[in-house]
Amino acid sequence: MKTIKIDGAKMLLKSAYFPRKFNNYTTHKYTAIIGLGGNIGNTSMIFDRFLNLILKDRRFAIVQSSPMLVNKAFGYASRDYINAVIILKTSLYAKEILRIMQRFERRFKRKREFKNSPRTLDLDILYFSAKSYNDEELILPHPGASSRPSVFIPLGLMKGI
Numbered sequence: 001m002k003t004i005k006i007d008g009a010k011m012l013l014k015s016a017y018f019p020r021k022f023n024n025y026t027t028h029k030y031t032a033i034i035g036l037g038g039n040i041g042n043t044s045m046i047f048d049r050f051l052n053l054i055l056k057d058r059r060f061a062i063v064q065s066s067p068m069l070v071n072k073a074f075g076y077a078s079r080d081y082i083n084a085v086i087i088l089k090t091s092l093y094a095k096e097i098l099r100i101m102q103r104f105e106r107r108f109k110r111k112r113e114f115k116n117s118p119r120t121l122d123l124d125i126l127y128f129s130a131k132s133y134n135d136e137e138l139i140l141p142h143p144g145a146s147s148r149p150s151v152f153i154p155l156g157l158m159k160g161i
Helices: 041-055 096-109 149-156
Strands: 008-011 031-040 060-065 068-071 080-088 123-127
Touching: 031 041, 031 096, 031 149, 041 060, 041 068, 041 080, 041 096, 068 149, 080 149, 096 123
Parallel strands: none
Antiparallel strands: 008 068, 031 080, 031 123, 060 080, 068 080
16 A cells, blocks of 8 residues: 655544434435634534534534545644545525534634634535535635645545535
8 A cells, every 4th residue: 555645634533423324214305515724722522512503503424534644834934734525415505504603612612813823623514416606705615625635635535525
């Protein structure tokens, strides 16, 4: 087996919810891919707590989660980040999801001090049912989603997508 090295990617982590396939039957009509990131506190525990909360939210049905990737900080030199990706189904529109994800970030004490600053939990809508969107509040697909190892490695390791 050949080892492939990607600049910045360090290792994969697993936890109770990452990686995992969920057997949630749903009639929700949209698919969203959400990126998770963080580097303050026990990030893998924060990810598990977030997923546990969203599993209880009837507005969403989690389909699958990726392994967690430990990688160098992007855009700002700080502690290593942990990133993961989840696929969920929902009947909400993208801007509604954005507002809900921002509430989750605040619940986990996310502070927006400066661009790419360290954080407890960063939630980004990466893709939303193959739709494009661009205004000052939301850009879809997320800029850089297809070129950042913190996204394409976890996403690429998911089964069946």
